[in-house]
Structures are given as structure tokens and as C-alpha cells.
Amino acid sequence: MADYSDKELLELFHSEQASYAFNLLVRKYQKKIYAHVRRIVIDHDDANDVVQNIFIKVWKGLEKFKEDSELYTWIYRISVNESLTFLKKKRTKFFIPIHNIEKEMADKIDVGEHFSGDEIEKKLQKALLTLPEKQRIVFNLRYYDEMPYEEMSKVLGTSVGALKASYHIAAKKIEENLLGN
């Protein structure tokens, strides 16, 4: 299957081949978006639900997409919002305020379903769960996706300076956590 640029996909979408174009878009971005979401929500079934929600929002919004930002920036922005919404819903599902969903997600890493990492990798993922959610997202985007701060700023709506600070703090915390263990 030929790789289409974002511009070509948008042109195809507006040229009465919307479904075909959208199908190509999903195939182009699904692995990246899934990986991004999975690192946030940990569980595969949860990630599957969130990813589908993301692409349905993309479908609904693509007609009106103004191209004042890059397509993948827009998709990533939706991904971040949907992932944070999912975590928020998960917290409010449990009426006991002391319930710790991070502990629940750490337990899922230990179980190892759809997880191929070794013990060090498990420690790293569990260390990431100790970070505040947005800080964890910043770390993931920089460390795993190697996203430039300028693009990250557009995705998250946060200044470059704040993002750099957030990443530095996150990396230090993880380092201390790994050394402590």
C-alpha cells in the first residue's frame, strides 16, 4: 500500500473518497497512536477502546479540519485528551477515594499480559506510573516518540520551557526510582 502524505490524504478525503481516505489514515497512524495510548492506560482492552474513540473523533472532525496545524499534531492532541478523559472516568468509577488506579495498572504490568519486557522494563514502566499524568505524557512523547518540544507544545498547548522543565523533572524522578530499586 502506497504511503500517502497527510496533505494527499486530506485531498482524497475531500474528493468524495472519504471512507477510502479515512481507512488509509487509520492504517497510517494506528500503530503510533496505539503505542502512545497503551503507555498511558497500560491495559490492551482499554487502549483498544480509547484508540477506537480517537479515530471516531478524527472521522467526525476531519470534514471541518482547518489545516492550521499538522494533521498528526491534531490526531495526537485528540489522543492525549481521550486518554486523560479515560483515566479521569476510571478514577471516578470507584467511589472509594483512596482507590489507586496506578496500583491497578502496575499490577497489570506485573501480570504481563501482552507485555514482552524484561524485569528492568517492568521497573521502568512502573516507575512511569508514579509520575503525574501529564508529566508521564510529556516523558513518553519525548523519550519514546522523540517529538520535538515545538511540536509537543502544539499538541499539549503548553510552552516549550514548561515542557523542557517537565521532562527534566520526570527523567530525574525515574532515574532515582530505578536506582532506588
Added chain:
Amino acid sequence: MEELKNIAPHLSKLPKKDAYTTPDGYFDDLPSMVQDRIVAESNTNKSRILFPRWTLATMGIATMVCIVFFWSQSIDNSKITKEEATAYINETMEQEFDENLLAEELASIDSELTTSEENLEEYILNQDIDEQLLREEI
């Protein structure tokens, strides 16, 4: 990487890998799963257009009003007028009233009404009956 070496040297040495995996064929199926959900949501939206919520709510209220109205009507119909009741009694009395049955009943009652003279005297005294009037009656 240079950035990370300065902040977290130990972390920078770890091999960077994506340890999260998916079930076999997941990414082959995901596009069609998304399409199926889009179609399903589109059908749900169509039924909402045909029967928007406010229409369904109005229909529900109207149905309740009709039920209450017809129920109250059925209760009113059970009442009959005084004239209707009188006509029924007159008609029924002529057709169904058995005088012989009444006579038999009265006879059985009379036989049960015997009482002693002592009881009768006690009753008269307790009722403060005018003795003069009683003698006149007897």
C-alpha cells in the same frame, strides 16, 4: 540522547524498546472495527432524527393522559342515577320477590321470640314505660 545523559545517565543507557504487544492480527482488524462503529453510530443517530427524544417524551405523556382519562371514565360509568336505581328495584321486586318465602321467614322469627313473663316485666320497668298507656293498649 545527549539531553537524557545529562539528566539521567542510568536511564539513558537502557535500551529503548516498546514492551507492550498486541494480540495477533490486531492492526489488520482495527480499521474495520473503527468503520463498523462509525456505521453503528450513524444508524443510532438516524433513529434519533426520526424519533427525537422530545417526541418520545411527548408521546409517553400523551399515552399516560389517555390511560388516566379512560380509566376515570370507566369509574364514572359504574355510578347509576337515583331514577335508574328506583326503576331497577321496582322491576326486580315484581319479578323476583317471593312473598311465601317472607312469610316462612317471619314464622320462624316468631317462634324464637318467646320470653318469660319475668323478663317481660323487667324490660317494662327498665324502659320507664307509662303503665296507664300500656294497660290501655292491652
